[in-house]
Amino acid sequence: MAMDKECMLLLPSVCALLADSNKPLPDDTSLEKLLDRLTELSEAVEGVSLPESCPCLLDFLSAVTHNTTCDPSILSFALKLGGLMAATEDGFTAVQERSTLDLSFKVQHWQDAGLWEDPCVRIGWIHGFRRMLLHPKALCFFVLSDSTKPLLQLQRDASLFVASAASQLLAHILLTYQETLHEEDGSTESQYTHVIQQTTDYMKASLPPKDRTQIAPSLQVLQLLAMILNRAGPPLRDQLLQAVASSLEDVVEVGYSQLTPALMDIIMSVYSSNKDEGAPHHAVSRLLSAMLNANKAADFLHAAAAFLHGGHHDPVNTTLAVKVLLMPLHVCIHNSLLATVSAGDEHHVLMAAQLKSKSAFVSLICVSLRNAPQIALMPPDVLPCPPASIVLAVVSLLRACSGHHSSGCSDEAFRCLLASGKVQKCALEVLASLSGSPGANNTMKSVFEVLIQYMKNPDWDPTVLHKSYKAFIQWMNICTSFPQQLREDLMTTVQKRVCDPRWEVRDSSVELLGQLAGVLALKSEDLPSTSTPLLRAALQDPESYVRASVIAALARTLAPSWQQGAAPHQGQADLVRRLLDILSEDTEGFARRAVVRYFISWFSSSPSSSPLLLDSVRCVLSLGSVDLDWEVKVHTLELAELLLDSVLSGRPGYGENGVGRSYEPACALHTRTNGPDATLDAALGFLVDQGVISALLRCLVDCDRPVGLKASRLLISIRDTVCPLLADAGDERTAMATCVSCVLPEEIRKMLERTPGDQDGDHRVGVCQVLTSLDLDQRSVLLSQSSDHVHNSFLSLLQDIMSARAAHSHTDAGQEVVVDCY
Template sequence: MDNDTATLLPGVCALLADSGKPLPDDTSLEKLLDRLTEVSEAGVSLPENFPCLLDLISTMASNTTSDPSILSFALKLCGLMAATEDGFMALQECFALEAFFSVQRWKDTELWEDPCIRIGWIHGLSKMLLHPRALSFFVQSGFTNPLLQLQLDPSMFVSSAANQLLAHILLSIQPEEVHANTKISAEYSAVVLQLSNHIKEALVPKEGVLVTGSLQVLKLLALILDQAHHSLRDQLLNAVAASLEELIEAGYSQLTLPLMDVIMARYSPDSHDVTSHLLSSMFKNNNLIDLVHAADAFLHRGHLRDSVHTSQAVRILLLPLHCVTEHPLLETGMNFTSNSNDKCFFFFFSQIFAPTAADNHHAMMAAQLKNKSKFISMICVCLRNTPQLAFMPPDVLPCSPTMIVLSVVTLLRMFSGDTSSTSSSSLFNGYKNEKVQCIISSRKVQKCALEMLVSLSASPGVTNTVKEISEVLIHNINNPISDPTVLQKSYKALIQWLSVCKDHSSIPQLLREELLMSVKKRACDPRWEVRDSTIEFLGQLPCITSKKSADEALLSECCTAPLLWEALQDPESYVRASAILALAHIGTSSWQQGTEMPLEQADTVSRLLDILREDTEGFARRAVVRYFIALFATYSSTPLSTPSILIDSIGVVLSRGSLDLDWEVKVHTLELVELLLDSTFLEHRRHCAYGHMHGGDATLDSPLSSLVNQGVFSVLLRSLLDCDRPVALKACELLITIRDKICSAGVLTGVCCELPEQEWGKEIRTLLKNEGNEGNEGGLVGVYEVLASLGLDERRVLLSQSSDHVHNSFQSLLQDILSTGATLGCKEQQDDQEVIVDCY
């Protein structure tokens, strides 16, 4: 903290102590606390260097009339200052700690009812409890009981903060950390016992009590077990094992995931302790939805060495898909003779789906439909696990990865009403349509299945399913009721599967023709999102073909190019931008195969230059510059000579792009400049390597002259003074690159560039004059002299800072708080006038 800032702090403390009223900006106190925390963490003693803070706390300790927000701030500040032993002792000497953290004092004044005070009390203790003196103060003051009560507080913020503090306290006093101090170990053993008893008693909700308390206790237990050493972990688990078992048997669905967090916090597949027994109990639950969530939580912890529980989790997650799609994912048919759990699962699903005339079964079906959201959520959980399941070892996975992929495909077919793949002796008979409708009425399952289909493309041995996958995806694209998101995901999945498929010949010609007709229809869809996804899809197809051969193209370029050209006229700028980038993909893919630039592509270049000059939307103009970046990068990396139309276009793109009103267009233009620099200097190194053998010159005059003639220096110097910070920073970095290359060459260049008389040229001349460099006659200046005189390194440091770094300073914050002093005094007289304080 500098002196100017430090001189403002006493005034702020006096304002807070005297007014006792809330500040108009209720976040300013939190910002002030954050700043003081940064100062303290930097090693500065707050009580020693800023005695005004001690005065503020002493004043507030005897004041119960101030606004709760200011009192809460004072509690947190008191804890922050007591975080060091010196600060703790200084606060004890003025009796501030006892006064401030006395729960009874707050209760007597009824301020304890305000969550702001309770949260301040907890956060203050959290900041303080970093050394033994503070921990002794906490225990001796009897704060454990009120903190345990706050752990079940109705305020979510208070209960969460109490959880964090309880976990911090318990983890700070673990026997492994304090075993050398038997006094401390004995002193805190009571805290561990007290907390263990609290958890044991509060875990199982009493009759008529909500499970919210159990939820908070489980969160606390998971927090502690996740970081506890073995002795503390075993002590806690042994103490609460019976309560956890009772909670599992009670079958509270909303506690399934918190219970799994507790079990998996320190679960080890190599041990057969309490957690292993509890996990087995979780997998014996009769509620399949809860079982699915438990299996999901287990697999995401990655304990695959536990083959028994892993096999159970895999079967649980496959069972809903097995029954819904009727694919034999659980071995042959529905044989569950080997496992009692499987019998339980089969009974559950057969009761839901089996045809029967019994009224109670009709009621069960109706009840299941009422829980449609939970059922849909269960199916989605199963789907999200399919990519991981497909990679399971054969001794764990009861089916082939191909069967999993086909089950997802069947699920997608349901959304089109195609259930022909299911058998006539289906579990769905009698209620088939009703149950299928339960799934397809939610697009959530369809979208989830499409997302997983993309991930499943990496599964082993599944590329032989590309025909079935293409059929269902193309049907989605052709389906008139498919929404834009479904279409986008269908396009993405089709691209992904085509890219991993080694042979596209398995896709029938009839299917290709259907895709072409669908794409043509979608390119004219009234919804711009659909047109945009379609154009993006067309642009990605050439990238797939280039990896294989042109003969394997799913759609020929002669069919897709007219659609892209038409999209350049689309009224939506997003679509126009996508069309431009798609044309870039087509061009670069053909050039990477060693072919020359086609005549149509030359016409495209001309059209895009018009868009860069005329289009009113920044999206399309950005895409044009990115098009030329892709073009130039491709030719720079191939043996083909750069076409003259491309060389001629670069100068136009640089001049127009650097003057664009959109800052992203200007940044993309500088990215093109960077490619030019790399290409020019690379070519120079090649010539130098050849010229060195023949006595060639290694100076940079030739490449620098080329860059000057191309307008690169003009673009960079203009951009250096740009009002958009990202543009100026990028230009500064590129100029530093050029300067460093000149210096590393060892021979200073004599290349000059011309500065315009007005605008940025005038400003550059002013900077040169300030450095004592008047430049040459005729408006020419030396390139190196300019680069050496602009203070580029200092500029880069300044430009790298955020644009509001001055306004976000500690000094600015204190000034803003002080500025409220006058308004607080007169606000009562001007209640109709709103007071607004902008802290930063």
């Protein structure tokens, strides 16, 4: 963008006003918006710096720097602006020649004026340097002005925003200049080395924490180090690691658990940045080993989890991490997961000690469980047991939670596991994931037994039952058949759960039937015959969430018969009537949305139309396009789009009376003959009769933007596909043959009345005449813009700042000033 003449004339006045003010603007975002505009300008005008194109900005910066009575928000803006103007070498020189750069970024200057205590000024100083530090001159200025010291002090600032910005700036300096250092001269390298040295000295002085009061500063240093190492190249990465390696090991030795995540972030950062360079730095491998052998169970377990989650492999540490993560399961059930581990193993002793606290051990067992699926997929040389043993361990854990005290489970472990909803939910999620592990088929009997047991228990939390259902479906995916006994047990259980007083349980139960229908369809098996009547009865459920889930389940249950083209029977006709009643009468949008999606699924699955389907679609389009719920209307338009695509692409089964005829694709009609034949005219007539055109025109003027946007795009598609063929043919009779006068919404009629051209008194117009008379393209562009889109300009911003300041100066204290700053 380039600044126009009016802005160039007004900007000096705005700068002068801001420089003379000792009060903030009533709208504190206007300065940020002005800075954004100036940033856009500096990036757009290539080869021209801001000081050169807008010299009034230099005057403003000089005035504010010397005026210590300015409001801190304006001082902050000036510092950010100074950094922006000095972001290029030419701009840097221009600002420095005015002798304002040294004073602007001199911390002592603001401290003497008593302004450094305001976080706005500190943030401005940081952001100003962040914008400036893009070239060697800026780095030299930063070092020679001794700014590294205050920047390091700001790492521990009382304001979290200031401390975070300071960390970002320090990381920016180290990472930006490491990439260009080899292109620069020796003096730049010397300045850069100076920053690195001061940074590492600061890090070593902060690590490890001397006591608990020093944990927060140490944590900040660790987070900063992880941020830098994540992007650092070999020279910088090696310098940092060499400097702080022993300090990091001391942090592990101190044993503050709050620092474990940050330590693992450092390790993972190095592993990630080093993945293409072979083995990781030896200091990091040694640090990881120390973490995996920490003297607290929670620490070494979380360290192992973070390492495996990173997806890295270390010949020394991967096997140890797997052992550590399986230890809680091993301690719980005493199975053969870790057959070679003795009771005297240090990890075993530390983990067993956690059984004294139920909450602590439950947290650790959940960490172990969440990593079990990944462990089960690891190479055999890493695993201490077959993957099937991990599955059976989870099954045993679920049985213990439900009250089955096996001989392998100690009294302490049983006490921790009994009725623990947290362990149950976690174990069920993990069991679902383990269905894809090697050897899972061999454990299927035990898995289904425990899942059916969980489904039968009416006292479990609804979430536990829901996760039991999800696990059941996952294991059904790998089941080669659906044994009769399993069918009977499942249906008996689900019939009871569908009548549960808790709506969440009823909802999960009907969802299960729909999901099971999809799984069995892939195996060419059918659901038990009792499932469909059960679902139809559940349509009367008083909870709308359940009704919606029932409708979705019915769609999945009936999908196989639709795909086979089976003729609808009386029961299906009754179901359709019930669904249309829900669409027209249900007070909740969830169920009405589900009805429209049901017909979308039916229409998509059916190879040919039937009178029942077409009549239903016509009714759905009529009802759905005037629904109060915008999502219902959007789904209705999706159904209209399917019908439209089917007609215009020549899908079989859509013709007169709805059956027994197909249309040629519209594009073929023009090439096959010299002009469009009656088939296209009949296709348009069919779309009108089915209510497609009517639904689209209604939705075009809908108050919900997504609805109007989709309708406009579909109407444009019809216009661009059909109307050119009719126009090329020069057949006006065909263009006017399809009368849509009876379906035009009132708003559309009024639009057409305002359209130049003769109109018949009864508004008998054709589809193409309507579509070409409406400005669909312009409407689509407007609807594509976000709902908060408003016109804004640089000039309007400058005018708002001027008027706001004028209003503010004539306003009594305490009276609010309303500013409309775009």
